[in-house]
Amino acid sequence: xxxxxxxxxxxxxxxxxxxxxxxxxxxxxxxxxxxxxxxxxxxxxxxxxxxxxxxxxxxxxxxxxxxxxxxxxxxxxxxxxxxxxxxxxxxxxxxxxxxxxxxxxxxxxxxxxxxxxxxxxxxxxxxxxxxxxxxxxxxxxxxxxxxxxxxxxxxxxxxxxxxxxxxxxxxxxxxxxxxxxxxxxxxxxxxxxxxxxxxxxxxxxxxxxxxxxxxxxxxxxxxxxxxxxxxxxxxxxxxxxxxxxxxxxxxxxxxxxxxxxxxxxxxxxxxxxxxxxxxxxxxxxxxxxxxxxxxxxxxxxxxxxxxxxxxxxxxxxxxxxxxxxxxxxxxxxxxxxxxxxxxxxxxxxxxxxxxxxxxxxxxxxxxxxxxxxxxxxxxxxxxxxxxxxxxxxxxxxxxxxxxxxxxxxxx
Numbered sequence: 001x002x003x004x005x006x007x008x009x010x011x012x013x014x015x016x017x018x019x020x021x022x023x024x025x026x027x028x029x030x031x032x033x034x035x036x037x038x039x040x041x042x043x044x045x046x047x048x049x050x051x052x053x054x055x056x057x058x059x060x061x062x063x064x065x066x067x068x069x070x071x072x073x074x075x076x077x078x079x080x081x082x083x084x085x086x087x088x089x090x091x092x093x094x095x096x097x098x099x100x101x102x103x104x105x106x107x108x109x110x111x112x113x114x115x116x117x118x119x120x121x122x123x124x125x126x127x128x129x130x131x132x133x134x135x136x137x138x139x140x141x142x143x144x145x146x147x148x149x150x151x152x153x154x155x156x157x158x159x160x161x162x163x164x165x166x167x168x169x170x171x172x173x174x175x176x177x178x179x180x181x182x183x184x185x186x187x188x189x190x191x192x193x194x195x196x197x198x199x200x201x202x203x204x205x206x207x208x209x210x211x212x213x214x215x216x217x218x219x220x221x222x223x224x225x226x227x228x229x230x231x232x233x234x235x236x237x238x239x240x241x242x243x244x245x246x247x248x249x250x251x252x253x254x255x256x257x258x259x260x261x262x263x264x265x266x267x268x269x270x271x272x273x274x275x276x277x278x279x280x281x282x283x284x285x286x287x288x289x290x291x292x293x294x295x296x297x298x299x300x301x302x303x304x305x306x307x308x309x310x311x312x313x314x315x316x317x318x319x320x321x322x323x324x325x326x327x328x329x330x331x332x333x334x335x336x337x338x339x340x341x342x343x344x345x346x347x348x349x350x351x352x353x354x355x356x357x358x359x360x361x362x363x364x365x366x367x368x369x370x371x372x373x374x375x376x377x378x379x380x381x382x383x384x385x386x387x388x389x390x391x392x393x394x395x396x397x398x399x400x401x402x403x404x405x406x407x408x409x410x411x
Contacts, residue, residue: 002088002170006124011089015076016097024095066110067103067120070096080156080167087123087149088170105129123149124174142178143193147200147239150188154236161224162267162276164231169274176274185273186262187229187280194282195255195342198228199361199386203236207326210334213384226280227383228363228410250344256360256397257286257341258405282410283378284339287403291336291364295321295385310338310387317395321364323385338387339363339408343397358397360389368411378409 005011014024031049038044071077071094086092092103099111105125107116123145130137153168165172165188172185184191189198207213225231261283267276295308308327310318319338341362364385389395 002084002173005085005088005170006090006174008089009091011085011092013076013082013086013092013094015071015074015094018075066099066113067094067096067101067108067117070094070098070101078155078157080153080158080163083153083156084168084170088174089122090125092122123171127178137178139179139192142175143190143197146175146190147197150230151200151237151239154230162222164224165277166272166275169272172274184262186264186282187225187277188231189229191260191262194260195257196253198341198363198383200230200237200239201322201386202324203238207324210325210327210330210332213325223278225277226282226411228282229280249347250359251347253342253344255342256362256400257284259283259285280411281380283407284410285405285407286362287340287400288406288408289338289340289400289403291338294333294336295323295327295364297327308385317390317393318399319360319387319389319395321385321387323364325384334384335366336384337365337381338399339365339381339410340400340403357391359391360397360400362387363410365408365410378407380409380411383410 014022017024033047033049035047036045076082086103090104092101094101094103101108101110103120103122105121105128107118108120109116127137127142127145149171150168156167158164158167168188175190176183176185179190179192182192186194230237263279263281263283264273264277265279266273267278291310292313293311295310298307298309308321308323310321312318339362340360343358343360345358363383364387365381366384368380368382389397389399391397
């Protein structure tokens with residue numbers, strides 16, 4: 001179906017319909033007509049119509065725009081299966097409760113208007129327009145675009161949770177064509193950018209208790225995604241780089257692991273490499289550091305967001321972090337390790353700050369099992385959060401000096 005939408009001339013979207021059995025040519029909401037006559041030119045007469053306006057924000061929103069009013073509260077807008085239909089289509093004709101809207105790479109234009117608003121541009125037509133104009137789509141830009149779409153997609157609703165990857169498979173297939181087949185799609189992430197794409201954070205309202213978070217992964221009858229994928233269970237996620245901020249920007253991103261060996265088992269015949277997953281793991285060889293104190297909360301004044309910090313036994317700073325579990329009323333000490341993934345240096349208008357001041361980031365992991373029968377194979381771990389260490393004092397990449405290389409199996 002993804003090729004149908006991508007190659008269609010026009011996609012008709014009945015955004016006001018709540019189900020497949022409901023029509024879309026309904027009467028518009030009632031309003032109040034207020035007569036108007038121009039004082040400057042008496043020949044100009046007519047009326048204004050005042051209608052009730054819903055509130056709320058979505059990613060396809062400019063507050064007060066007619067499309068936003070028609071789109072915000074609809075079932076269509078929140079369904080996962082309509083997400084790739086929207087982003088794959090060249091031109092969409094949307095029938096809303098108030099107006100008819102046209103959406104294309106130019107933006108959105110609503111009935112009775114002539115100017116396009118640059119909001120809600122479908123991803124694929126936008127990228128193909130850039131390519132047609134000879135613009136250089138470097139891999140980092142494509143990866144960033146993918147993770148932005150994935151974050152938006154994580155807010156969508158499913159009737160069947162196992163549809164999480166199939167409902168995104170059309171977009172994944174398109175991005176594969178941009179990245180080339182030397183890259184591999186791994187449960188919602190791309191292998192050649194794993195040192196950045198594994199670095200996502202769970203939204204605050206989605207956190208579960210520590211025992212429930214990992215217990216559900218062990219007892220779940222139906223596998224959805226591994227703990228290291230943003231598609232795991234049902235958390236909404238955010239790209240975390242805006243929370244772990246510096247005064248400048250980053251340069252010289254580089255992976256710090258020795259190797260990552262992925263294992264992905266697709267459902268059924270496995271003919272669709274972007275579809276439902278039955279089992280998945282990452283075997284990672286990198287440096288690890290044991291956390292001796294549980295992460296503690298602190299308040300970020302810039303982003304007005306509650307984050308956490310990891311400190312050593314003497315109270316010295318090790319890293320900022322975001323944990324995947326709800327630590328409210330949780331006084332337990334958990335067995336946690338820091339697994340190094342990547343590093344970068346900060347730069348400003350005068351250039352990089354120096355290789356001795358490298359920021360480090362990676363995953364917080366906890367053991368899934370410890371069985372003598374597993375040896376000498378890699379010990380299994382769950383992802384439990386992310387960390388980001390600034391190069392101040394003995395922190396940054398320096399906290400891993402002297403730490404031995406270990407091989408872990410992330411499930």
